[in-house]
Every structure is written in C-alpha cells, then in structure tokens.
Amino acid sequence: MSNYFSMEAFDYDDIQLVPSKGIIKSRRDADTSIKFGSRTFKIPVVPANMESVINEDLAVWLAENGYYYVMHRFQPEKRFDFIKRMHDKGLFASISVGIKDSEYQFIDQLAESQNIPEYITIDVAHGHSIYVIKMIKYIKEKLPESFLTAGNIATPEAVRELENAGADATKVGVGPGKACITKLKTGFGTGGWQLAALRMCSKVASKPLIADGGIRHNGDIAKSVRFGASMVMIGSMLAGHEESPGHIIKIDGKNYKQYWGSASEVQKGAYRNVEGKQMLVPYRGSIKDTLVEMQEDLQSSISYAGGRDLNSIRKVDYVIVKNTIMNGDY
Ligand SMILES: NC(=O)C1=CN([C@@H]2O[C@H](COP(=O)(O)OP(=O)(O)OC[C@H]3O[C@@H](n4cnc5c(N)ncnc54)[C@H](OP(=O)(O)O)[C@@H]3O)[C@@H](O)[C@H]2O)C=CC1
Numbered sequence: 001m002s003n004y005f006s007m008e009a010f011d012y013d014d015i016q017l018v019p020s021k022g023i024i025k026s027r028r029d030a031d032t033s034i035k036f037g038s039r040t041f042k043i044p045v046v047p048a049n050m051e052s053v054i055n056e057d058l059a060v061w062l063a064e065n066g067y068y069y070v071m072h073r074f075q076p077e078k079r080f081d082f083i084k085r086m087h088d089k090g091l092f093a094s095i096s097v098g099i100k101d102s103e104y105q106f107i108d109q110l111a112e113s114q115n116i117p118e119y120i121t122i123d124v125a126h127g128h129s130i131y132v133i134k135m136i137k138y139i140k141e142k143l144p145e146s147f148l149t150a151g152n153i154a155t156p157e158a159v160r161e162l163e164n165a166g167a168d169a170t171k172v173g174v175g176p177g178k179a180c181i182t183k184l185k186t187g188f189g190t191g192g193w194q195l196a197a198l199r200m201c202s203k204v205a206s207k208p209l210i211a212d213g214g215i216r217h218n219g220d221i222a223k224s225v226r227f228g229a230s231m232v233m234i235g236s237m238l239a240g241h242e243e244s245p246g247h248i249i250k251i252d253g254k255n256y257k258q259y260w261g262s263a264s265e266v267q268k269g270a271y272r273n274v275e276g277k278q279m280l281v282p283y284r285g286s287i288k289d290t291l292v293e294m295q296e297d298l299q300s301s302i303s304y305a306g307g308r309d310l311n312s313i314r315k316v317d318y319v320i321v322k323n324t325i326m327n328g329d330y
C-alpha cells in the first residue's frame with residue numbers, strides 16, 4: 001500500500017480552517033479571482049459539466065460574466081456548432097469529450113476545420129486509464145492550443161501519469177457527488193474522504209487541480225482551495241436555479257428542480273452500468289445571486305485567512321474536528 005493511504009482520511013465536515021490576523025479594511029478588498037489556463041475568472045467555481053446543471057444559455061451567461069464553465073458532452077452532435085456560436089459572440093468555448101472511438105473523429109474534425117475550443121475537458125468516470133492517457137496525447141497532438149483538463153481521478157499516481165501524458169490540469173473526485181452511487185455499487189472512490197484525496201493529489205501536482213464533487217456549503221470552496229484546488233466543480237448546489245436545465249416541480253407548496261447524475265438511468269436511457277441517480281434539489285432563484293454569495297463568502301474566507309487573495313487561504317492552519325463542525329445544527 002502506498003504511504004499516502006496511511007495518512008488520515010477526512011472530509012469537508014471534519015475540517016475547520018484557523019483564522020489569522022486580518023489585514024484588509026473591508027471584505028470588498030479581497031480578491032477572489034483565479035487564473036485558469038490563459039484566462040482569469042471571478043471565482044474558483046465551475047458548474048458541473050452535467051446535463052442537469054449547464055446548457056448553452058447558461059454557458060453564454062457565465063462566459064459573458066467572467067465565470068469559467070465547461071459544457072457537458074451529452075449532445076455530442078451539437079458541440080461543433082456550439083464552439084462556433086461561442087466564438088461568433090466573442091466568447092471562449094469550453095467543451096467536454098469522452099474516450100470512445102467517435103471522439104477521435106470529432107477531435108480530427110475540430111483540428112481540420114481549425115474550430116478550436118479554448119478549453120477541453122476529458123470527462124470519464126475512471127480517468128486513471130490507459131484510454132484516457134491515449135486521448136490526452138491525441139488531443140495535445142491535434143489541438144495543442146486547447147487547455148486540457150483530464151479526469152476524474154483519485155490518487156497522486158493518477159495525477160502524475162495524466163500530467164506526464166500532457167494534461168494541463170486534472171480533476172479529482174471519484175464518487176463524492178450528491179447524485180453518485182458509485183461508492184455503493186462498486187465499493188470504490190473518494191466518497192467520505194474527498195478532501196484528503198485532494199490533499200494527497202496536491203502534494204504531487206505540478207499543474208492545476210479541480211476539486212470535483214461533495215461541496216455542500218460555500219465554506220467548502222475555501223477548504224478546497226486550502227487543500228490544493230485551483231477550481232472547484234459543483235453540481236447539486238448549482239442545479240436548483242432558474243437558469244438550470246431541470247424542470248421546476250412543486251411539492252407541498254415548495255419548488256424543486258430535477259438533478260440527475262451523468263451515469264444515471266435518466267441520462268443513459270438504459271439501465272446499464274448505472275452509477276448515478278435522479279433527485280430533487282430545492283429551487284434557489286437566480287444563479288447570479290448564488291454566485292455573488294459564493295464570492296462574498298470567499299472574500300470573507302480570505303479576510304479570515306489574513307490575506308488579500310486566494311493564496312492566503314492556501315497557507316492557513318487547519319484543525320481536524322471529526323464529525324463535529326455542524327454540532328448537531330443540521
Ligand atoms: N466523478 C465521478 O465520481 C463519476 C462520474 N461519472 C460521470 O458519468 C458519466 C458517464 O460515465 P460512465 O457511463 O460510467 O462512463 P463513460 O461514459 O465515462 O465511459 C467511459 C469509457 O470507459 C469505459 N470504462 C471502462 N471502465 C470503466 C469504468 N470503471 N467506469 C466508466 N467507464 C469505464 C467505458 O466502457 P463501458 O461502458 O463499456 O464499460 C467507456 O467506453 C461521465 O460524465 C462521468 O463523469 C460516473 C461515475 C462516477
């Protein structure tokens with residue numbers, strides 16, 4: 001067994017960050033921006049590349065308003081024109097791909113037509129795979145200018161191998177998602193120790209990491225940054241908005257939206273290798289307000305960290321308070 005796995009396992013609810021002396025007069029002075037690839041974004045948050053979280057309208061709004069986005073890959077035939085439409089609007093294009101044979105033809109088509117997305121994410125459940133490594137090499141050969149994220153992975157060994165293959169960033173998180181049943185169906189993953197997995201991966205990463213899955217509170221974003229994330233991917237907490245793709249459903253006078261896993265029966269249209277479920281999440285109004293609140297809370301985190309920007313969070317002490325931080329206040 002690798003030494004890494006003798007380290008203590010912990011998750012978001014088991015950790016509190018320790019305040020340091022503040023140096024800013026107002027939280028408004030805290031800078032939450034993050035450079036990812038060649039662009040700088042307002043906050044280190046990206047909505048999950050899931051069909052229940054993002055669609056083209058939301059992608060356009062996010063790109064126009066200084067947020068990072070990754071379009072999902074579940075309408076493959078629309079991706080080529082999506083890139084064109086984003087570029088026609090003067091916006092960056094960020095798409096997802098899988099690893100099936102047809103995806104190689106799609107990469108060829110992009111290269112031949114010079115319809116080049118600024119960002120590509122390889123979105124596969126088990127990213128530490130020879131087939132993902134093959135796809136990374138292919139994309140970097142054909143589309144060297146695209147910033148390439150590869151995932152999802154769970155171990156330092158996977159970070160090293162995907163980075164060595166040419167990935168510009170890696171995405172950590174196998175099984176911590178709200179709509180996930182991977183941990184129950186396969187016995188594998190980072191469910192319950194996602195934050196510790198991120199920490200391990202960050203020890204060896206030489207390129208940016210995206211923490212993906214398991215975010216349940218805004219403070220978990222700061223915790224992800226503390227343990228090495230450049231970007232935090234969020235599904236369930238961003239799926240319940242006016243702009244989110246799911247339908248509004250009213251139950252006992254309360255509004256909800258549908259949230260379904262990318263490996264759910266709903267998404268796949270068949271019960272085969274299902275590792276996700278469909279659920280309802282509370283309706284939360286406009287995503288604009290949620291993103292502003294995330295930014296304000298992160299500004300507060302920076303103030304508690306005793307700094308002016310996200311780097312200050314990366315250096316703070318932390319305490320492991322196993323299962324106690326909510327103190328029964330659920
Ligand atoms: N982050 C996470 O924890 C997880 C995320 N997901 C999401 O669900 C979506 C669909 O995932 P899924 O249908 O499982 O796979 P993918 O659609 O990602 O398929 C990937 C390819 O890899 C093959 N493969 C081999 N072993 C595995 C494995 N253990 N898990 C997945 N694929 C494997 C598949 O073949 P074959 O189908 O014939 O086996 C397929 O050709 C993706 O968007 C993914 O991100 C799914 C599970 C976990």
Ligand SMILES: Nc1nc2c(ncn2[C@@H]2O[C@H](COP(=O)(O)O)[C@@H](O)[C@H]2O)c(=O)[nH]1
Nearest residue numbers: 048177178180213214235236261262263276
């Ligand atoms: N095991 C599964 N994981 C999935 C599935 N669909 C998406 N995902 C992952 O979850 C995160 C979002 O997590 P959340 O806790 O913020 O809701 C997403 O980015 C994927 O990595 C699935 O069907 N099964």
